[in-house]
Amino acid sequence: MPAKGVDFRMNVGAPVTGSRSEAGIGVTLSGVARRYPARRGADVVALEDLDLELRAGEVLGVVGPSGCGKSTLLELVAGLQEPDSGSVTVGEESDPAGRRAACTLMPQRDLLLPWRDALGNAALAIEATGTPSREARARAEPFFERFGLSDFEHARPAALSGGMRQRVAFIRTLLPGRPLLLLDEPFAALDAITRAEMQQWLANALAAEPRTVLLVTHDVEEALFLADRVAVLSPRPGRVVAELDVPLPRPRDRRAAVTDPELARLRARALEALS
Amino acid sequence: MRRVVLSGLLLAAFVAAWAWLASLQSVDDLTLASPGEVVQAFEDDWSLLWDNAWVTLTEVLLGLAIAVVAGVVFAVGMHLSRALRDAAYPLLVGSQAIPIVVLAPIFVLAFDYGIGPKLAIVALICFFPITVNVLDGLRAVDPEQLKLMRSFGASRLRTLRAVELPAALPSFFSGLRVAATVSVIGAVFGEWAGADEGLGRLVLLGNNQLQTPRVYAGVVILTLMAVALFALASLAERLACPWNRKETPV
Numbered sequence: 001m002p003a004k005g006v007d008f009r010m011n012v013g014a015p016v017t018g019s020r021s022e023a024g025i026g027v028t029l030s031g032v033a034r035r036y037p038a039r040r041g042a043d044v045v046a047l048e049d050l051d052l053e054l055r056a057g058e059v060l061g062v063v064g065p066s067g068c069g070k071s072t073l074l075e076l077v078a079g080l081q082e083p084d085s086g087s088v089t090v091g092e093e094s095d096p097a098g099r100r101a102a103c104t105l106m107p108q109r110d111l112l113l114p115w116r117d118a119l120g121n122a123a124l125a126i127e128a129t130g131t132p133s134r135e136a137r138a139r140a141e142p143f144f145e146r147f148g149l150s151d152f153e154h155a156r157p158a159a160l161s162g163g164m165r166q167r168v169a170f171i172r173t174l175l176p177g178r179p180l181l182l183l184d185e186p187f188a189a190l191d192a193i194t195r196a197e198m199q200q201w202l203a204n205a206l207a208a209e210p211r212t213v214l215l216v217t218h219d220v221e222e223a224l225f226l227a228d229r230v231a232v233l234s235p236r237p238g239r240v241v242a243e244l245d246v247p248l249p250r251p252r253d254r255r256a257a258v259t260d261p262e263l264a265r266l267r268a269r270a271l272e273a274l275s
Numbered sequence: 276m277r278r279v280v281l282s283g284l285l286l287a288a289f290v291a292a293w294a295w296l297a298s299l300q301s302v303d304d305l306t307l308a309s310p311g312e313v314v315q316a317f318e319d320d321w322s323l324l325w326d327n328a329w330v331t332l333t334e335v336l337l338g339l340a341i342a343v344v345a346g347v348v349f350a351v352g353m354h355l356s357r358a359l360r361d362a363a364y365p366l367l368v369g370s371q372a373i374p375i376v377v378l379a380p381i382f383v384l385a386f387d388y389g390i391g392p393k394l395a396i397v398a399l400i401c402f403f404p405i406t407v408n409v410l411d412g413l414r415a416v417d418p419e420q421l422k423l424m425r426s427f428g429a430s431r432l433r434t435l436r437a438v439e440l441p442a443a444l445p446s447f448f449s450g451l452r453v454a455a456t457v458s459v460i461g462a463v464f465g466e467w468a469g470a471d472e473g474l475g476r477l478v479l480l481g482n483n484q485l486q487t488p489r490v491y492a493g494v495v496i497l498t499l500m501a502v503a504l505f506a507l508a509s510l511a512e513r514l515a516c517p518w519n520r521k522e523t524p525v
Contacts, residue, residue, distance in 0.1 A: 078426050105426040114518045128429035
């Protein structure tokens, strides 16, 4: 039985990982192409001639139709894949190990381990690089209160609602303190109401824990609400067909965003670029 | 509760059918002892049965322990090394095709009359289900999960410890349950090939000496042993993998 009635507002206190006015790191992709061998016929071209730049501390939303190579894009930046041509640079690093060390990935499915409690799951990313379990859990604990998960530290994932599981996954993503967060459709699996609540929650969380963020989503409104800039990708092979600046300060308010004329105008442009 | 009643009813029906069959004129007393005669054998030969049951249980438990250690080590090795997996899988399957009945006397020749050959045979039989299940469990981990661990910067061994081994625990217990039930057969084969104590030997001797009720009493104990080991493995799984508990009917 998933727990309900959780307070979604959070106390925006000082960041636990240390406040940095210029938090984050720049990312540059230039002329990136990635092909996969097909079982028969020509190769599948996931990305072609892709140029994309993230400034340090910026939240960039990437929207595109299904199969436009969004996941490939994230894995390239994350250092899990190498481009067939072109270059991917995170900060000063262009080799995959260096890129891996600069970012943390938040996958589409939360991928929480069912045998670990929420605290243990949040601690997993820093345990992965050798932090002893006890210390890792102690470092994860303050986030639970700040992010509206008090009293759920010892709950197993099966006892948590979808929104709570994503918040645990987000704490897991933040804890290593790496400057770049790669979010892969983080709320795609949630129902519409929870998704709206989680978008507001993430906007506030990113204000409290400023990082460079690459947010991949198929939801134009989500991208416009959360991001400083939105890049629209074409169907496969993916390339950037439009870039839209969102000239509103963050964090934004969900209810105000719904009726904001500027956002409505941007939304129309993004949808036009998508079609 | 319902489960207990239902299985009790079926057991009672089985014993009743057994008693009826044994009471038929056309069934030889030497072929089939009646339930009453078996109970009588339990009363008469209690200490004999008990002492020999201990011997067999010891062989079973030690053999199982060897199989668990060897099976887990082998499965993890095959999981980590593609070359080892490709090379060893045919041998692993082949090890189960060896007729244990043929092998047992050779083991006795090699390891002499003591507990050694029994442990070897029990371990050889139990090793397979444990290895295969653990290997399957390790390989069934979501590739996205492994990719995530890689992106966190986890080493191969840390991913194994934090993700793959816990994920394979339920599979390990599935293998252990199968191994627990066949382990008793292994011990009996081992004793038949040459032993001076144990339930398997007692059953064999009883057969030769036409003590049919005692043979059946021995078989009942061996059966109970297998059932108890199975139940213990299931209990251990429930305690070790509380997250994996299936909805059990109350």
